[in-house]
Amino acid sequence: MTLDALAPAYPWVKALHLISVIAWMAGMLYLPRLFVNHYRAPAGSPQAEMLQGMERRLLRAIMNPAMILVWLLGITLVLTPGVVDWRAGWWHTKLLSVVAMTGVHHHLSASRKALAQEDRRHSERYWRAMNEVPTLLMIVIVIMVIVKPF
Numbered sequence: 001m002t003l004d005a006l007a008p009a010y011p012w013v014k015a016l017h018l019i020s021v022i023a024w025m026a027g028m029l030y031l032p033r034l035f036v037n038h039y040r041a042p043a044g045s046p047q048a049e050m051l052q053g054m055e056r057r058l059l060r061a062i063m064n065p066a067m068i069l070v071w072l073l074g075i076t077l078v079l080t081p082g083v084v085d086w087r088a089g090w091w092h093t094k095l096l097s098v099v100a101m102t103g104v105h106h107h108l109s110a111s112r113k114a115l116a117q118e119d120r121r122h123s124e125r126y127w128r129a130m131n132e133v134p135t136l137l138m139i140v141i142v143i144m145v146i147v148k149p150f
Contacts, residue, residue: 002079002080002081002082002083003079003080003081004081006076006079006080006081007080007081007082009076009080010077010080010083013073013076013077013080014077016069016073017069017070017073017074017076017077020066020069020070020073021066021070023062023063023066024062024063024066024067024070024101024105025134025138026062027058027059027062027063027066028063028101028104028105028108028134029131029134029135030058031055031058031059031063031108031112032108032127032128032130032131033127033131034051034054034055034058035055035111035112035115035122035127035130036124036127036128036131037051038051038052038055038115039120039123039124039127040124043118043120044118052115052116055112055115055116056112056116059108059109059112063105063108064109067102067105070098071098071102074098078091088148088150089150090144090145090147090148090149090150091144093140093144093150094140094141094144094145097137097140097141097144098141100137101134101137101138101141104130104133104134104137107130108130
């Protein structure tokens with residue numbers, strides 16, 4: 001199902017979608033690095049308090065709004081005539097990757113709350129590895145959208 005009325009707005013919706021993706025990805029790549037630094041800071045120290053504030057602001061002011069816009073604008077693009085060939089497999093892989101990215105976002109959000117309570121569930125090494133997950137998902141998403149390999 002598509003909505004013909006969306007076609008004239010396509011370039012603007014696409015541009016805003018891409019801007020939102022860039023903002024979301026910036027946060028997705030930065031927050032795990034903040035967690036690495038937070039794990040190095042002694043619990044309750046001024047440094048830990050400062051990092052906690054940075055983590056909260058990054059998530060609430062940048063990542064959450066950007067993720068919401070990515071989804072809303074992405075759905076708008078999908079509903080625009082001619083944007084998606086529903087028989088093509090690439091868009092299913094892209095959608096699955098965006099759902100996985102959203103899952104990582106929620107994991108980061110829950111982990112921020114736990115870390116704010118000094119619940120250090122994961123190691124510094126874990127967060128170094130987690131920092132790579134959004135990058136890998138981004139690579140898959142970009143290849144699916146640009147190359148459309150299948």
